[in-house]
Amino acid sequence: MSDTDFTGTNYSIRDEIREFWSARAATFDQSVGHETFSDAERAGWHRLIVKHLGEGQGRAALDLACGTAVISHLMNDLGFKVTGLDWSEAMLEQARAKAAKRGTDIRFIMRDAENTMEPRGSFDVSTNRHLVWTLVDPRAAFAEWFALLRPGGKALIVDGNMGRKSWVAVLREALSKLTGKDGGPHHMDPAMMKKHREIRSRVHFKDQMPPEAVVALLLEAGFRDPVVDRQMFDIHWAQARKMPPMRALERLASDRFAICVTKPE
Ligand SMILES: C[S@@+](CC[C@H](N)C(=O)[O-])C[C@H]1O[C@@H](n2cnc3c(N)ncnc32)[C@H](O)[C@@H]1O
Numbered sequence: 001m002s003d004t005d006f007t008g009t010n011y012s013i014r015d016e017i018r019e020f021w022s023a024r025a026a027t028f029d030q031s032v033g034h035e036t037f038s039d040a041e042r043a044g045w046h047r048l049i050v051k052h053l054g055e056g057q058g059r060a061a062l063d064l065a066c067g068t069a070v071i072s073h074l075m076n077d078l079g080f081k082v083t084g085l086d087w088s089e090a091m092l093e094q095a096r097a098k099a100a101k102r103g104t105d106i107r108f109i110m111r112d113a114e115n116t117m118e119p120r121g122s123f124d125v126s127t128n129r130h131l132v133w134t135l136v137d138p139r140a141a142f143a144e145w146f147a148l149l150r151p152g153g154k155a156l157i158v159d160g161n162m163g164r165k166s167w168v169a170v171l172r173e174a175l176s177k178l179t180g181k182d183g184g185p186h187h188m189d190p191a192m193m194k195k196h197r198e199i200r201s202r203v204h205f206k207d208q209m210p211p212e213a214v215v216a217l218l219l220e221a222g223f224r225d226p227v228v229d230r231q232m233f234d235i236h237w238a239q240a241r242k243m244p245p246m247r248a249l250e251r252l253a254s255d256r257f258a259i260c261v262t263k264p265e
Contacts, residue, residue: 013136013202014112018087020195021067024188025090029068029098032242033251036070041238045074048232049127052156052260056080059124062148064113065131069095071158072106075127082106083123085116114141121150129158132214138204142221149263155223157259163208166253172246211257223261230257 029035036042056079063072066084075082084106086092092108099106126145135141145155215226240248
């Protein structure tokens with residue numbers, strides 16, 4: 001069965017996902033939850049990364065779907081030698097500009113996270129934030145991420161079960177229907193919101209994405225010792241403080257998590 005909307009062409013869901021993110025690249029960093037806006041938030045991310053991956057000490061890290069290189073820079077702060085990978089040239093343009101402005105030596109490559117073409121066993125760690133929910137073929141992606149790590153290497157995944165509506169989201173939607181007002185500025189205009197929903201309906205985790213479902217696929221790929229970590233309150237609190245009240249509550253109530261897995265020695 002084809003995954004394309006355009007019968008007779010090879011324009012696929014992957015092209016649509018890449019174009020969607022490219023269209024958002026220029027303003028991506030303006031949103032709380034994308035770029036960091038306080039030392040407290042940065043400290044929270046550093047804490048999470050060190051907890052699971054340790055200090056960098058010059059080790060090679062691959063930030064998969066790096067976007068505008070927010071996580072890449074947090075990794076760079078900690079002394080990792082970072083490669084940022086994304087398939088959107090528009091995102092990479094923002095990432096390169098940021099790295100130039102900050103004087104960081106992060107290497108950027110334009111590739112598909114499901115098929116990176118990087119040498120096997122060449123990274124000590126890999127990271128990705130908000131990528132897994134949008135993967136078309138997570139089995140292929142996880143097999144690739146497993147192959148890229150050296151034995152003993154670790155992958156840190158940050159994502160959320162966005163298909164699960166929190167009580168706050170339900171309340172906010174009801175209130176916005178009643179008042180015709182939203183709880184705060186949207187990251188996306190209505191057309192982009194529609195496209196976002198459309199894409200979501202066609203990816204692997206189209207409904208819910210509980211961490212257990214992600215872990216099951218990671219184990220299938222060969223990873224071991226999964227740790228699901230929901231202790232990210234410091235990060236979410238720092239983000240919430242920069243958001244309008246309803247969105248802040250929604251952030252605190254949503255099911256967001258990190259998963260760390262290891263490639264056996
Ligand atoms: C929500 S953004 C997250 C960006 C960044 N990880 C962050 O947290 O700031 C999703 C990113 O994933 C990238 N992406 C999605 N699927 C990808 C794939 N298969 N290969 C490479 N990049 C991908 C998009 O281009 C976009 O930059």
